[in-house]
Amino acid sequence: MIDLADRVTNIPPSATIALIRRAAELRKEGRQVTSLIAGEPDFNTSEPIRQAGIAAIRAGDTRYSPGDGTPELREAIAAKLKRDNGLDYTPDEVVVANGTKPLLHAAFLTLCNPGDEVIVPAPYWVSYPEIVRLAGAEPVSVPCGLEHGFLLQPEDLEKAITPRTRVLLLNSPNNPTGAIYDRAQLAALYAVLERHPQVSVVTDEIYEHLVYDGVEYVSPAAISDTARARTVVINGFSKGYVMMGWRLGFAAGPKPVIRGMSNMLSHLAGSPNSISQAAAIEALNGDQGYQETNREVYRARRDMTFAMVNQMPGLKAVRTSGSFFVFASCEGVIGRRTEAGEPIGSDADFARLAIDHAGVLIVPGAAFGMSPFLRISYSMDTDELRAALERLRRFCNSLS
Numbered sequence: 001m002i003d004l005a006d007r008v009t010n011i012p013p014s015a016t017i018a019l020i021r022r023a024a025e026l027r028k029e030g031r032q033v034t035s036l037i038a039g040e041p042d043f044n045t046s047e048p049i050r051q052a053g054i055a056a057i058r059a060g061d062t063r064y065s066p067g068d069g070t071p072e073l074r075e076a077i078a079a080k081l082k083r084d085n086g087l088d089y090t091p092d093e094v095v096v097a098n099g100t101k102p103l104l105h106a107a108f109l110t111l112c113n114p115g116d117e118v119i120v121p122a123p124y125w126v127s128y129p130e131i132v133r134l135a136g137a138e139p140v141s142v143p144c145g146l147e148h149g150f151l152l153q154p155e156d157l158e159k160a161i162t163p164r165t166r167v168l169l170l171n172s173p174n175n176p177t178g179a180i181y182d183r184a185q186l187a188a189l190y191a192v193l194e195r196h197p198q199v200s201v202v203t204d205e206i207y208e209h210l211v212y213d214g215v216e217y218v219s220p221a222a223i224s225d226t227a228r229a230r231t232v233v234i235n236g237f238s239k240g241y242v243m244m245g246w247r248l249g250f251a252a253g254p255k256p257v258i259r260g261m262s263n264m265l266s267h268l269a270g271s272p273n274s275i276s277q278a279a280a281i282e283a284l285n286g287d288q289g290y291q292e293t294n295r296e297v298y299r300a301r302r303d304m305t306f307a308m309v310n311q312m313p314g315l316k317a318v319r320t321s322g323s324f325f326v327f328a329s330c331e332g333v334i335g336r337r338t339e340a341g342e343p344i345g346s347d348a349d350f351a352r353l354a355i356d357h358a359g360v361l362i363v364p365g366a367a368f369g370m371s372p373f374l375r376i377s378y379s380m381d382t383d384e385l386r387a388a389l390e391r392l393r394r395f396c397n398s399l400s
Contacts, residue, residue, distance in 0.1 A: 011130050015367030019351060023361045034388035035361040038377045039175070040244045041324070046290045049243065049279045056278035065274045068262040069096025069250070073277045076284040077250050084208075085219040087228065089252045095262045096277065100206055100236045100249035101127065102269045103261065107202045107232050107251065108135035108167065110260035116166040121152040122369035123327060125175045125204070129369075137166070141369050146318060146329060150177040154188045161192075167200050168193065170220055173207040173322025176368045176375040178302075180211060180322045183218045190220075190227045200257075201231040206249075207323040209240025209291050212299040215321040221253075232257055237276075239323075240291055241283045246276040298324050301378040301385060308389040309376065312396040324379040327365065330372050336399040344399070347372040358395035360388050 023033040056062075068074070074091035081087040081094075097103045104127075108118065114136035120128050122141045129139040142160045144150050157168070168189075172181045181189075193199050203220050211217045221231035236249030251261060302319075305326050309317045314332030330350050337343050338357060344350050347364035351374060354360045365373025378385055 007134060010133070015126065015363060019355060019361055019363070022352070022355050026355065026359070031359055033355060033359045033361060034380075034384055034391075036376050036378075036380070036385070036388060037361055037363050038379045040379065041239060041242045041294065042379050042381065043242050043290075043294055045242050045246070045279075046283075046287075048286050049241070049283050052282035052286075053246070053275050053279035056275045061274050061278055063274060065271045065277060067266045067271045068258075069094070069272055070274070070277050073281050073284075074250075076281050077252065080284045081219075081233070081252055085233075086222045087219060087233070087252070093255050093258050094250060094252045095258050095265065096248065096250045096272045097265050098249070098269055098272050098276075099238070099247045100204065100234055101131070102265060103234045103236075103249050103251045104128075104131050104202070104204070105135065105268060106261040106264040107234065107257075108132055108137055109264045110257055111200050111202070111232075112137040112166050115164065117162060117164045118167040118169055119157065119160050119165060120169050120369075121171075123150060123174070123176055123365060123373070124169075124369050125171060126367050128169060128171075132169075138164075140165070143370065144179075145370075146316075149318065149320070150174060150179040150327065151181060151185060152189060154192045157189055157192050158195075161196050161199060163198075165196065165199050167202050169202050169204070171204040172220070173211060173217075173320075175207065175323055176325050176363070176365075176373075177327040178320035178323040178325050180215055180217065180320070181220070182216070183223065186218060186220050186223050186227075190223055193230070194226070197230075199230075201227070203231060203233050205233060205235045206239050208235060210295065210298060210324060211322045212295060212302065213321045217322075229254060232261075237280055237283055241280075242290070242294070243276070243279065243283060246273070246279060248272060248276045248280050297382075298378070301382055302326070304382070304386065305376060305378045305389065308386070308393060312393045314396055314399065315374070324377055326376045326378065327368075328374050328376060330365075330374050333396065333399055334372055339398050339400070347374055350374065354392060354395060357398070358388075358391040360392045360395075362392075 232253035237243035
């Protein structure tokens with residue numbers, strides 16, 4: 001018998017595994033089940049980006065690249081950060097990796113010692129607490145409720161900081177809520193941090209390009225020079241650039257931190273994919289008109305999803321302006337029963353029963369650190385989305 005390490009046994013399994021298995025069973029029985037859990041765009045990578053990757057293969061650009069990314073891509077990233085975000089970084093303040101997850105791991109390994117604390121506003125992406133723990137640090141969850149638009153409040157940040165706090169993790173636009181911090185809200189958070197110089201900020205800005213309603217996206221590091229000096233910006237190509245399977249992300253920040261992250265990544269992941277890097281240069285420097293087209297599709301789906309969810313008895317959603325998720329309260333269905341008499345005692349119960357009775361797969365808010373809520377993705381064909389939401393509405397109407 002092989003004994004497993006504690007770090008393996010202490011990590012909980014994915015909250016969606018059991019739901020996906022149940023959905024697969026129903027599909028085998030011939031039942032219609034629509035998944036509303038997708039965390040990726042349903043569009044294809046644009047043709048110029050694909051052609052850039054093909055050209056790299058044909059040119060033989062298939063060897064290892066420098067561990068921190070090719071000079072050409074790091075220059076293009078520095079130019080993008082200046083153009084889009086008003087941030088001045090040199091290429092040696094940029095590091096590239098195979099996705100944002102390795103960058104998050106590298107950031108916490110670089111900034112935290114074992115036992116240090118990382119403030120993780122909730123609701124949060126499911127992997128954040130586990131990535132923090134794998135780095136030997138302790139995640140400190142701070143609830144950010146519906147009454148505050150799911151945004152961290154300065155007074156709550158102040159209360160959460162202890163002598164062991166080393167990092168604040170900010171995700172804007174947020175997964176799972178779509179909430180976005182504006183310039184004033186970010187400035188208020190950094191004002192709190194001015195009293196705590198030991199605290200750095202790590203950002204996840206992967207949904208930067210999925211912002212609607214004319215809302216200005218503001219990178220936290222762009223608030224001030226002092227903000228830039230204590231912030232590590234993490235971003236990537238999966239969402240806005242529709243390059244999910246290309247697996248490429250980047251980080252920018254103070255040179256000593258980026259150097260430390262590069263050292264960590266050299267042992268964690270090796271060099272990033274050379275073909276993806278060639279395609280990413282085209283993504284950054286080429287035509288990005290497809291982004292506006294995609295945003296308009298998402299905006300229309302968001303409006304439809306919010307409207308339909310708020311017509312479902314017991315569910316309530318507040319409009320947000322980013323990502324492609326709706327995070328809806330299901331407090332109003334807790335304590336109700338299905339027509340078969342099955343009780344709903346939690347958001348997990350509702351998500352499980354929604355598969356059986358509505359053929360709809362959604363993620364309970366408990367997975368994101370906040371209950372009773374549901375995350376609904378609208379990144380799918382509009383007609384299929386509408387049909388799934390209609391089945392979910394009928395299910396809510398049937399509860400007693």
